[in-house]
Amino acid sequence: VDVRTFCLGLLTRGDATGYEIRKQFEDGGYRHFADASFGSIYPALGRLTEDGLVSVREEPQEKRPDRKVYSITPAGRSCLVGALLKPVQEDRHRSPFAFAMLFSHLLPEARVRAMLDAAISEKETTLALLNERAGAIGTWGERFVNGLGRTVAEATLDYLKSQRCELEGASREAAE
Amino acid sequence: VDVRTFCLGLLTRGDATGYEIRKQFEDGGYRHFADASFGSIYPALGRLTEDGLVSVREEPQEKRPDRKVYSITPAGRSCLVGALLKPVQEDRHRSPFAFAMLFSHLLPEARVRAMLDAAISEKETTLALLNERAGAIGTWGERFVNGLGRTVAEATLDYLKSQRCELEGASREAAE
DNA sequence: GTTTGCATGTAAACGGTTACATGATTGG
């Protein structure tokens, strides 16, 4: 999902500045399946404005750069819907962790255990965040995505924990 | 995980040509968490050769371009291990499907149901492929990653199916 | 007879990150 489309999507829920959009990317509960930095958001909003898909109103502030609050226009809405109606691409799961585990036999065992532990606590954090957000949720879509995230996180967590135990067992055996 | 590192990894399992590496990317059972096209693989192998991390031997063929078979060198192995020892980045799950579902309330219901069905059959395909591969697996790492993939796919599938039923129920209610 | 598989590569275009530039305010 490219940044422009994501910005359009977020703006359907209410007006926002570039800064606020960024925040929603990183801690809006979608962190696990989308991200973007300022360096891509500001130019994206600029181009959306040029194309008439969003409008801007400047709110002057003292001692700070003016807030530029963006709103989605009717054209923007139909562009978003158009994008959503296009055939969806396959999901991609980029996992440096899984890649590293593929070659665990080349690594010291302590490192493997450490990676597993890191992966476990990472997933626990994600799950906690998702559970936190679960209450304050509006639409069916949001509930669906939150539920999907939690389901995946829970299953992953269970698997990782079971494998860590096995690894522990195997190394104890090897020591005997 | 960048293409160069992935190529190094695959070459630890045996020599291969650029073409074969591509194949392993797309149907080696890692399709769900890594991908690369020829346009990135060939230059990557070129640079790895320059840097002395892999070596090439050319096998002349009649009526076809010569096969260039790459092997990983000792320097390549230690480079790979070095890369694996670096702190692993967070996993990223890019899901155009989840994004679209977030805004399902802007879409016709038939479309939402179609997307769900597509997601279900996609995951079923993945799961079938993973189960197929599960038998012919060597290292602990490969078994681990295969198991992780299956776990996630199964959990996702269950969730998607349960949600599709709910959607069906809701639309039947609405029709009454 | 058309698609798939084998086999290599290049160049332009694209999308995004990282680093830079600026600067006041609030909380630990």
Added chain:
DNA sequence: CCAATCATGTAACCGTTTACATGCAAAC
């Protein structure tokens, strides 16, 4: 006092995809 938050933006860089270029063989 230092870090984080608020607030905007630019430019260089990087890795990847897409499209192009070539061409035979086997299978459907």
